[in-house]
Structures are given as structure tokens and as C-alpha cells.
Amino acid sequence: MPADPDPSLRLLWRHVVPSGDAPTTRRGPQQRLSVDEVVDAAIEIADRDGLGALSMRRLAAAVGLGAMTLYTYVPGRNELVVLMVDQALGRTELPALPADDLRGRLELVALTQYADVRAHPWLLDVSGVRPWLGPHMADRYEWQLSALEGVGLDDLEMDQAVSLLVGFASNIARAEHAVRQAQRESGMTDLEWWQANAETLGEVMAHRSYPLAGRVGQAAGEAYQAASDPGRELEFGLARIVDGLLAHLDAKNR
Template sequence: MAVKPKRRRKSATEYSGSGDAVRSLELLWGIRKRPSRGPRPGLSLDQIVRAAIELADGEGLSALSMQRVAAKLGFTPMSLYRYVPSKAELLDLMLDTAAGEMPLVDGVPGGWRAKLEASALADWALYHRHPWFLHVTPVRPVMGPKGMATYESALRAVSGIGLTDREMLAAVHLVDSYVRGAGRLAVDRAQAEQETGVTDEQWWTERAYFFEKLFDPARHPTMARMMSSGAFDEHPFTEEVFLFGLQRVLDGIEALVRSRSGRCDESRETSRLPVPVRDETPGEPPPRDEGSTCAQCGGEIAQPATGRPRAYCSRACQQRAYRARNAPE
């Protein structure tokens, strides 16, 4: 019998494994028999799960219910209950089905690092295809065949490289936790614009008062220098930043592997991921491009040594230009 929560949940987080454990596992592993009573089935478990995933992809987990899935398929809710006992078991099936989209990394050329990179990139893509996946906490895993196969493949990637079993587990979970956290921020950024109708540019423009009246470069000199160099021009939750962080996580695991073996079994240069870094001396502003002026105020711009040229000398000027472009005629 499933244990019911004693208190009402206050968060929007969903928990896998909240239904009947035996029924859920039977459905996941194909042990539970097809309904034998009633009229000839016009549905399949796979159809129900796919419809539920499509619904969650389009409207989020808050829209998921047995009634909504049944309506999407053109059946009554009672028809679904002949296949799935409740929404809790359905969610477990959705998670394992989505996990089945992940390729096993055993066939990825290269050593453990290339395999973990491939696994991380596949996770990143999965979270963008199915944002709802990130709203289900992984602390109680779904022990379905597809998810277990993916997990086994990732653990095999770090087997035999000098780590203990506990360290192997920690390394795989370290990469997974980083990708999940970065993916959540990137997905939340996209959903914030969709759900509020306010773009990032509009949101920052509405806060021009802060940069014009409240921000004090003398009090925050590091941030002021970074603003001048254009470091804040790009959003921090981009794929480029994600790839940079992933490299650093893998570098840390590689350092541990090297310390155990006295050497590295594969060079960092073999990594397939780009390393987005600015060519500038830490603590010093980038070289100025003489003759480059702000499109808004005409002031001189300190252009970064690499990357996209800046059109404005500050975020305040960028916001004033945006307001001017969007002002009613």
C-alpha cells in the first residue's frame, strides 16, 4: 500500500514513486497484464503515456491529470484507469519513457570524459525538449528499464579508471547535478518570458532607474569594471556558459583520475566542447578600440578583446536606446 503524505505539499515540485510501488514497477517492466474485462481495448499504455508527455510538454505538469489525458485521447477517464491506477503511476511511466530518449554512451568514441560529455549534452537536450522533467525531484528514482539502462551506461563509463565505487557514483552524480541545475535555470529563463509576456530586454529596461540613480561604481568596482568590459551583456544562463561550466566539472574529475594513476588517460585537448573564455588579463579592463563610440550618448566604449562588438557604453544607455525605439510616435 502506498504511503500517503501527512502534510499538504506547498511546493510545485512533483515526486516520482508516489503511487503504489508494486503496480508502478509492474507497469514499468511490462509485467502487468492488459485489461481483460470490458469492451475490446481501443487504447494502449504507450498511447496514454505519449499523450501525457505531449500534454506536459505543452502546458507543464500543472495541467497533467487523468481527465485531461483522457480528453486528449478522446476517451473517458475511466477508460484510462483500466490501464493506469492513478496520475502517480502515470508520472513514473512518463519519466522512464523520456529517459529512453537518452542514448547509451557505451558506443561513444574516446574514454570516460568523452562519454560523460555525451551524457551531459543528451541530458541538456532532454531538459529543453521536456521542461517538466526538471520539476520532478530525482531523489526518489524511477526504477524503470530505460532509466536503469542509461544509469548503468554512465557508471560503466567511469569504471576501471582508478576511482572507488563510491567515487564512481559521486562523479556521475556530480555531472548530473550540474547539468540539472544549469538546465533548470535555462529552462526557467525561457518560461519566464513565455508566462509573463515580458522579455529580458524589457525587464532590464524597466530597471534602468537602478543603474542611473542607485548603482555606485565606487561601492561595486568589480561589477563596474565587468559592466564596462561587456561581461554582463550576455545572459548567464546560455548554452555557452553551460558548456564552460561542464568543462570545469570534468576537469575536476580528471584531476582526481590523474592523481590516482600518475597520468591522464586522455588529454583535455581531446574534449569536443568549446571553451568560451575572454582573452584578457584578470583584474584589468580589455584593450580599448579607439574611435568606437556609444550609439546612445556618443561616449567612448571599452571594447572587449574578443566576442561581439558593443554598441553601448553601459546598460543604462542600452536601456535608454530601447525605450527610444519603442516609444509611441
């Protein structure tokens, strides 16, 4: 067996490849917990308070261990986060894709991603993960591609279409999360912030002219009762993207 450049890989696949060449019994005391339990506790903390609030010390306290003991379960914080991603994604059972409804399949790919990122907003803070990596990520990619198999796209376009849908859905969830985050940190809703700063903003912006931004911003503010409405952005954007994809398919299959 060659060296593993990435220490996360074997850990990620620990359930599908039970033990590489490790001895079946280990000396010393049994570990009081399993890696899964540690990762689950970490997911719980990150779900509630964000990835920034997930410290090794806090996680250790949550599972009843000393901080340094965590390092016998997981090589370090980065590797823990990688495990969290795959384990969190594995919690959602991927829904069946409607066989004769391409539009529905495309929307389902996007909406599934949207729901998962909403449930675990810290997924958005994990950037450095190589694709595929874990078993649940691989399952998901396979599922996403199956929504587009046999519709007339070549392999590269299938990959790009999946990226487009998934990236868009993530981006909407990101905007939504940013609003909630700002609200939590400032203690004010968008509307309250706007009202509290209206006078200053008005004074300050009076020195310049923003005819469109003023008109559109006011219309949006009244319609949304906030500065933005991710739900409507999701609906609008997804419709345009799916339209564009279907039109592309039509043009190719003509």
C-alpha cells in the first residue's frame, strides 16, 4: 500500500473499507466514543452556532473529553471538517428522480442542494474540499448526474449543468444565511436596520443621484419587507436557469 498523501481519505471511507491493514484488536483502553459520535457532535455545534464557533475545546467539552483527546479520533480540525461535510450530506436520503419530467429533475437537484445547505449553512464555509472525496459526496454526484443522463448532453455539459444548478442553489442559501447572520449579530432585522439608518443614509446619499437604485430599492423593500428575498430569488433564478438549459437541449437535439 502506498503512502496516503491525504490523511482524510481513509477516514472518510472508513465505513465502506472497514480497515485497511490495521490489526483487528488494539492495545490500550477502548476509545470511549466513535469517530461518528464525535463528528455528529461537531455537526450539531456547527449547525447551531456556525463553523467559527466549533473549537476543539468546545467540541471536547460537548462530548465529555479533554481537548487533546480529540486528536486520537481525528488528525486535526481541518480533517474533522471534511468528515463533517460527508457525514452531514449522508443524512439526507436522495429523493427519487421523476423519470419523465426533466424540468422536475433539474429543479429537484437544485432544491435538494438548497435544503441541505439551509440545514447546514457551515457547508458554505468549507471551500478547500477536493471534489468527490467522500462516499456520500460521491453518491450525491452520481445522483445529480443521473438526473441528466440520456437527455442529449455530452459528459462535459452534464458536469457543467450540475455545477450550474448546485452552485446557484448554494448561492441562494448563502444569501439567505448572510441575512440571518447579520440579523443575529446586529440584533436587528433588515427592516429595523434600514429604519434605524434611514436618516443617515438619506443625508449621505442626497449628495449623489441614484435614480434606478432608489426606485428599485424602494420597490424591493416594500415588496419584501426586507432588503432582499431569497425565496423569490430562488424561484426567479431557477426558472431562468432551467429555461436556459432546456432551450440548449432543444437546440442540440433538433
